[in-house]
Amino acid sequence: MHPINEIVNEHPHTGYQLAEHKAARYLSSLHNQMKSKSSVTALMADIREWKKKHIRRFSVLSLWSPGKKKPDTQDYYRYIQWLNYTGKLDDYLDRSVSYIYMRDLGKAPDSPDTQNRIKRTIADLHRHLLKSARSGAGEEPDFMNLAGVYRWAQKEGVEAAVIWVIAKLRSVAAHIPEGMNAEHAQRKLIKIIVGVILHAIEEMDDNVIPEERSRTLDEAIRLGYSYGLTYPFVDDLLDSQILTVPEKEQYSELIRSALLTGVVPVLGDWSGANMELIKYIHSELSEAFEYIKQQQRPETQHSFFGQSYVFFQAQDFDRVKVLTRGDYTNEDLYIPVILKSSSSRLIARSVISAPADEGFEERTFFFGLYNQLADDFADMAQDMSDEAVTPYTYYLRYHKQRPDLINPYELYWAVISNLIHSVYHSDAKAREVILDRAINGLKRYKERAGTDKYNETMGIFAAGHPVFNGLIQIMVRKADDVDFFDKLLRDQMIEHLKKDAREQKEFFATFKSVRSLINDELLFTKPQELPAMKEQLIDAANYSLEGDGKRVRPILTWVMGVKEYGLDPAAIIPLLRSLEYMHTASLIFDDLPSQDNASTRRGRMTLHELHSSAVAELTGLYLIQKAIGEQASLNRFKAETVLALIRYSARKAEDMCMGQAMDLDAKGKILTLEQLNNVCFYKTGVAFEACLVMPAMLAEVSNAEIGALKRIAYHMGIAFQIKDDLLDVEGDKDVLGKPVGNDAVNNNSNFVSILGQEGASKEMWDHYCKATEALREIPRNITFLKHLMNYVVNRER
Structure with a gap:
């Protein structure tokens, strides 16, 4: 397969077509694994090995152990203290940090350099969490209050960038219109900023001088905001019902023109109730676009715009689908999902003009679909309510009339098998982290939806492999130690x-x-x-x-x-x-x-x-x-x-x-x-x-x-x-x-x-x-x- 950078370095239209061909081959390979059941066979063995660490044998002695009762994860500080008291904190941080390195940074967990970085990150996090848990019970974590963020900025010498981004975030929050989820928009924007900062930190040498580190982090904060701004004011806005259909078409053409030409078009004629909103968004996005362009090296600028075009086009193709139309092919349903899920993280790296990293693009390309299918499964009920087309909602609506449709739940497990064995070469850590995440996702969905709704959902999606599904459901009921720090942070941030x-x-x-x-x-x-x-x-x-x-x-x-x-x-x-x-x-x-x-x-x-x-x-x-x-x-x-x-x-x-x-x-x-x-x-x-x-x-x-x-x-x-x-x-x-x-x-x-x-x-x-x-x-x-x-x-x- 061609690396994605080679694909996007073509003319944008041609680059998108080549990216589609790559995604189609990936989908075909996964579908063949599903039909041959080879992925299920391999996963059965993986899960049996994995469960040894996660299914606790019953002991009469445990009845007499005083222990502390596991607190609700909403109680952030008590939960951290409980993890430490029970000796689970290091494993918890290990799988959490490893997952971030795999998902967000595209790293291979068997790399010695990655292993060393993960260990250092875990040690730093361990010290910080225990210190804050002892001193901050009853208060919001430092990273969720302005004083804590600014103290970090002082430590890193990036006060000006943090002051700037705080003002920008407040401005964005004030301009999120009714009909869009303000908390969701802010959380995604903050997540993108943090993701770009993480990439910048990973690219820095351990011996970098403080002045250079501060300059790099300053730039990463501004780049992260500039890229992240597209989530509330492109993706979420176009997904919402705020704009009329003609307005959406006009707005999409503005975005497409900017990515194809590298120049932001003037706003042009715009009238109606959304005029002031569009003026504000156009001004902010124009400023963000120019900043990103200025920071790009000449040799990486084409790659950045190419990846951005693939991402936008995939989103746009996905966005126009309607659940009432019953003739979408599997390729219509999955190829845009594969492209947008991989491109979003490729952009987070290319936005900082990072040099090529051997294996990063391929790992990121294959990993994206895993994450997207997990997210779509979690959001299935809301997506059905919104009449949004995802592989899950479409399958729920049409699977009885369309036996040709790929079952997205079965595809999800094929993706997992492919990641473990083909992408990460049967690495034990990769298997551990990926299966932890998969079972955690099902547990969280069951808790949120309730047992009856969960069983109904499994009856639709998991009926094709009863033995395999039986093993999965045992894990969902009994497996322990599969929760993740980033999920804790996500829940805390939304609530905050x-x-x-x-x-x-x-x-x-x-x-x-x-x-x-x-x-x-x-x-x-x-x-x-x-x-x-x-x-x-x-x-x-x-x-x-x-x-x-x-x-x-x-x-x-x-x-x-x-x-x-x-x-x-x-x-x-x-x-x-x-x-x-x-x-x-x-x-x-x-x-x-x-x-x-x-x-x-x-x-x-x-x-x-x-x-x-x-x-x-x-x-x-x-x-x-x-x-x-x-x-x-x-x-x-x-x-x-x-x-x-x-x-x-x-x-x-x-x-x-x-x-x-x-x-x-x-x-x-x-x-x-x-x-x-x-x-x-x-x-x-x-x-x-x-x-x-x-x-x-x-x-x-x-x-x-x-x-x-x-x-x-x-x-x-x-x-x-x-x-x-x-x-x-x-x-x-x-x-x-x-x-x-x-x-x-x-x-x-x-x-x-x-x-x-x-x-x-x-x-x-x-x-x-x-x-x-x-x-x-x-x-x-x-x-x-x-x-x-x-x-x-x-x-x-």
């Missing part, structure tokens, strides 16, 4: 993404409802026969309070006080008013000509522009006095507690004044990072601290918890200010509600002027991580704070 989406929705709902509550409580009423000057002060104060403020500080106080500490909502209303009055007063003073000289704030004219500096100054003082009065009216709490709170508030007000003085004194000066952190904390972090600490004081929590809250506030406040500095350079005036570039005009030192945009972004994310780490010290799961910190670093205003 769903949970995160629910929490984020709840966060913004809480933000909106509490903001509305606070807005209703802020404005001052004017009693009858009010002196004219006081009326002017109240009008000026109300003008400032009516602006489009985010109300982050009092919202945070309400959530901490009511949701976390169980305080009476009505009892803390004076505290909420107090915090917003103090904050608004500080903004009035900040905007004065003698200070920042701002002309707009919260989307409207600043107070001194509307009236005068004198009126603005007096209004600020008026708001501060009203804030003190509100704190003194916290009459549902102990008097000594309220008195302590007022003293604390006075100290924080002093600190904020000092912070503003430090900021003014710094004008025209080049500050050190330490000096800037101090200015920033006293200007911004102090207010965050008060919002966290004051409700904690009213709830009389421990000093240790208050200490952790102060550390959170310190780092979150600095992160907030850095984001403000970044928005002052790169933000949108209409979104921000105030002019951009003020700091440069006023010659103010800030994080961007000292560190540059990239350096400021890194500093912000480092403080985000430190705030997240401090949050873990608090003996309660405060999801609102977690999402508030995400909001702080990802906001657009």
Whole structure:
């Protein structure tokens, strides 16, 4: 057989035809093995040998073994600890890592180099899992939270790439339309990025210098995203019902033209409900396409586009099939599946311009169908519901009328036999891993579908080989130690993404409802026969309070006080008013000509522009006095507690004044990072601290918890200010509600002027991580704070 690279180096149309011929020969070979039953005979012997390790003999002594009960795999940390306690962790990691090397990296498990790499990976994973299991029970794993990912980025020197990809992933998530599975799309995109990173790591020499390793990983992250973006915005979009039939045809032609010519066509005429979505996708895919093209070496670029064309065409041929049509041939059903399943992983390697690897292409070509048939079996029920054509759904619909149809379940076992004996040359490790995976897939399907549905399914697909099927079902019922780490990660990631989406929705709902509550409580009423000057002060104060403020500080106080500490909502209303009055007063003073000289704030004219500096100054003082009065009216709490709170508030007000003085004194000066952190904390972090600490004081929590809250506030406040500095350079005036570039005009030192945009972004994310780490010290799961910190670093205003 010709290597796939030789095939795709032809003209794309010719290359696809040659790839089809190769796939047809593979299908014919498998079909012949099925008809001769040679694959079943070989597999019976394989399974009998394999089961020696997986069927435990019953022992009376086991009844008296105290042991730990096997926990549900949803309990990630307890499951890892159980594997270690029972001595199963190393075998679990061995089969899991070996499978990834075979499936994703196309490696032969009998290669000494591969064996050494697998052993090193297992040892690293073992240390990491046990460390995280001991320290992180009850928390999401590091790889599933932004702080954990960023700490890895710092270790590898790829902070800029990770900051970039986090922003990109958030943007993609925000643009996944209803009718597509957002969690599924994000998971696949992340999986592709990780896959490309793994390929890049495998290609690096052990002695590579740190700078080169960082450069390679940076490039791999960006390439992984650029390639992975095609999954949600090409495959999933075209598979969905979002676009109309004419739109799908027009969109497919755009993709096909880009792959054939190497140039992204202009979008052209597009109208209708999907216009904005298509504009966004076209822009993102164009940027991704150009990045991949720029990173390709001239000698590999043709191969990359050729493989991509094979993948897209195979997907496109598969996509247009309809389950109502009963005359598809076996070749119609299987050849596109063979091509798309192998091409997807070949692209993941070619996208990094990796050199030829002896045997990789052939192993990947043969392995793809195994993985695709396993995935299609697992998704069979959903595919039937969606009327999607796969070998399984088509066989279910037509097998009684079409005896010529290849049974995909029998073909799956023929693929397994071919892999074990022809591709991996009867290697014991390959046999172990492949059969582990096959039995695990059946176990998972049975658990998900239920015994009755599973038996019904087996009655249709496995009826042709009763003896062989009987042996398989014994393995499904009795075989142990066939689960895999990547499946654990997949389940955890899906659950994490769903949970995160629910929490984020709840966060913004809480933000909106509490903001509305606070807005209703802020404005001052004017009693009858009010002196004219006081009326002017109240009008000026109300003008400032009516602006489009985010109300982050009092919202945070309400959530901490009511949701976390169980305080009476009505009892803390004076505290909420107090915090917003103090904050608004500080903004009035900040905007004065003698200070920042701002002309707009919260989307409207600043107070001194509307009236005068004198009126603005007096209004600020008026708001501060009203804030003190509100704190003194916290009459549902102990008097000594309220008195302590007022003293604390006075100290924080002093600190904020000092912070503003430090900021003014710094004008025209080049500050050190330490000096800037101090200015920033006293200007911004102090207010965050008060919002966290004051409700904690009213709830009389421990000093240790208050200490952790102060550390959170310190780092979150600095992160907030850095984001403000970044928005002052790169933000949108209409979104921000105030002019951009003020700091440069006023010659103010800030994080961007000292560190540059990239350096400021890194500093912000480092403080985000430190705030997240401090949050873990608090003996309660405060999801609102977690999402508030995400909001702080990802906001657009």
